[in-house]
Amino acid sequence: xxxxxxxxxxxxxxxxxxxxxxxxxxxxxxxxxxxxxxxxxxxxxxxxxxxxxxxxxxxxxxxxxxxxxxxxxxxxxxxxxxxxxxxxxxxxxxxxxxxxxxxxxxxxxxxxxxxxxxxxxxxxxxxxxxxxxxxxxxxxxxxxxxxxxxxxxxxxxx
Numbered sequence: 001x002x003x004x005x006x007x008x009x010x011x012x013x014x015x016x017x018x019x020x021x022x023x024x025x026x027x028x029x030x031x032x033x034x035x036x037x038x039x040x041x042x043x044x045x046x047x048x049x050x051x052x053x054x055x056x057x058x059x060x061x062x063x064x065x066x067x068x069x070x071x072x073x074x075x076x077x078x079x080x081x082x083x084x085x086x087x088x089x090x091x092x093x094x095x096x097x098x099x100x101x102x103x104x105x106x107x108x109x110x111x112x113x114x115x116x117x118x119x120x121x122x123x124x125x126x127x128x129x130x131x132x133x134x135x136x137x138x139x140x141x142x143x144x145x146x147x148x149x150x151x152x153x154x155x156x157x158x
Contacts, residue, residue: 005029005116006083008074011036012044013154014055015132015146017124021089022059024118031064033081038071045133050153057149075110085114091125 005025011018011034025032036051044051048069059065070077078086086106088099103115119125127145135142136154143151 002030002082003028003085004031004033004081004083005085005087006033006035006074006078006081007087008035008037008070008077010039010042010044010129011051011055012039012042012046012129013051013132013146013150014058015124015127015129015150016144017089017091017120017127018129019058019147020120020124021087021118022062022065025087025116026062026064028116029064029085029087031066032087033083034059034065034067035074035077035081036067036069038069045136050157054150054153057153058147060149073109075106075113078110078113083113085116088115088117090117090119091128 005028007022007025009018022032022034034055036048036055038048046054052067052069055067059067068081074086090096090099099117106113106115120127132142132145
């Protein structure tokens with residue numbers, strides 16, 4: 001049976017930290033589905049189509065990666081894609097506390113869906129999409145925090 005991992009998030013934008021998690025998840029799973037949430041409540045900087053384009057371009061060199069969008073419960077999307085586990089990145093204690101609560105909620109809806117936590121490599125541990133958005137807002141250097149394909153898309157937008 002094919003092992004499929006679902007990596008849900010807003011990816012606003014996808015960062016080198018996200019890419020690190022994806023590459024490492026591919027060592028565990030036969031396929032990784034990057035699931036980009038519409039997430040209007042978070043008021044993303046980039047529209048859904050742009051976030052999809054960024055993720056697709058940033059992962060085009062990787063085999064067995066599928067990028068999709070969603071506006072449903074994560075557990076429903078996992079079932080739709082036959083995912084056996086959710087992939088989640090952890091950087092800090094704050095991330096851990098949030099992720100544990102989310103795991104318990106998801107597990108209450110689907111007891112068979114596992115959650116796998118991966119920590120980014122040290123050089124990516126400080127990177128967050130919100131940090132990248134702040135740098136973009138104030139004209140700071142962000143290029144070292146995101147894949148080159150994302151830089152190219154952002155520069156077309158500015």
